[in-house]
Amino acid sequence: MKISTLFYTIRQGVVNIFRNKWYSLASVATISACLFLFGLFYAIVANFQNIVMTAEEGVSVTVFFHDPKDECESHEEGMFPTDERLYEIGQQIGARIEVSEVIFISDDEAWATFGPDYFGPNYADGFPENPLEGEHTYEAYLSDVSMQDALVTWLLSIPEVRKVNYSELTANTLSGVNLLIAYVSMGIIIILLAVSIFLISNTVAIGISVRKEEINIMKYIGATDFFVRAPFVLEGMLIGILGAGLPLALIYSLYNYTLNYIIERFSVLSTFLNFLTVDQVFGFLTPVLLLLGVGIGFLGSVTTVRKHLHV
């Protein structure tokens, strides 16, 4: 392609937008409406997921080991973990896919935490020695609460493990919420896609009637498919960028305002609900909406033009 043809294509693409301003406006409005709904929905769902994920990160299981001082019947010779074995088990827990982080809590650390909780600040009175001596534990934080059962089953199969503390209710509730969000997201995305396709196909139909004659003339006087298509495709992509830019700006202002409003008016909420920052939301939303806008514009224009190329 010659440079002059390239410049001509770009110029025509831009000029076309203004020539058919009503069609361009209708297209930008359609794409904007669809992407606005998509962006808004994403911002809400991403925050929900973040809140649930933060809650999930706090879910852990505690692993207790057999202790020679413990008088429980199940304690048998040979099942007490040596220091090396304890370290090895810690490494194995940390390597599990279900685990995001594992923390070793020595008997002293356990007493330092447990003592004040149960006996008050003077917890050491009457306990010349650490009553939890030898009671080392591991605190394993879950990467995915739905995999808690698998982890617990595996932990209980280790001979040195005496007991595993976990909350089935918390895990099940969080898993349930996660699943619900996934189903609702899927449902809304399907509805949004259907609405988008309906709106865009209608806009494209208008475009076809506007362009039919022009494309026919171009073809009759010997324009190649590429020469006919290129300015229209460029025009479609520019409309797509505009159609994505508007909802991005709108959602940005709306999100910022809402977030500040919640933080100011309902500060209690923000202490235990972890909202995503504007940067976190738009770090994902900006490229995705721009890509979607350009993609919709590209497909819309290619479909419109292709129907009339066989003249």
Next chain:
Amino acid sequence: MAKKKEYLRKKRQQMIDDKGIIVLDNVSKSYSTGAPALNGISLNIKQGEFVFIVGDSGSGKSTLIKLLLRELTATSGSVYVMGHDMTKLKHRQIPKYRRNLGVVFQDFRLLKDRNVYENVAFAQRIIETPVSEIRRNVPAILATVGLAGKYKAKTKQLSGGEQQRVALARALVNNPSILLADEPTGNLDPKNSWEIMKLLEEINEGGTTVVVVTHNREIVNSMQKRVVTMKKGVIVSDEEKGGYIDED
């Protein structure tokens, strides 16, 4: 590759010299419903000829033009234009083929949102003519059709006759071998019709083959050119210096 191209070019030229620039041999065209639009027609038009194609509605004139434009392909028979076998022309080869044809329609078919200059320049842009040449060629061709002073005007501001002149300028700017005019005076008053026909005659005198489809009895009878008369998909008469044949 270059040798093959040269061989094909010579072969096409040989065909044009021997048989004509437009050669139809026993051509039929049927649509999915109804009687065939063309029924076994044969026609040879020599390079540099001026030919009228006349006939009533439904006689097959428009189908013939569409075959020559390669908008349609024949159901049977062979069509050669400028030595190109229309049945073998691939979709991607059609644009290049059409650049050697100038086409003028009854409804002008101009790009309404562009001015006179842009409409004519467009035909040069699609063949990637350098901008400097476009700036030279377009005013020259506009002067030929008598529109030198109106290059900035939007086409909707022009009269029917002026719009048809723009269409003619667009058709001629790339120096086509053949000019196809489909009812070029159909939307014009007698004065403008004659002016357009005079221009077509001048273009023909310059060596371009001109094929005019028309209903205009007066023009056909006055110009004393070759007249091919069609009726219900067949050629009923083909006369040198002919006239418009009245129905029954």
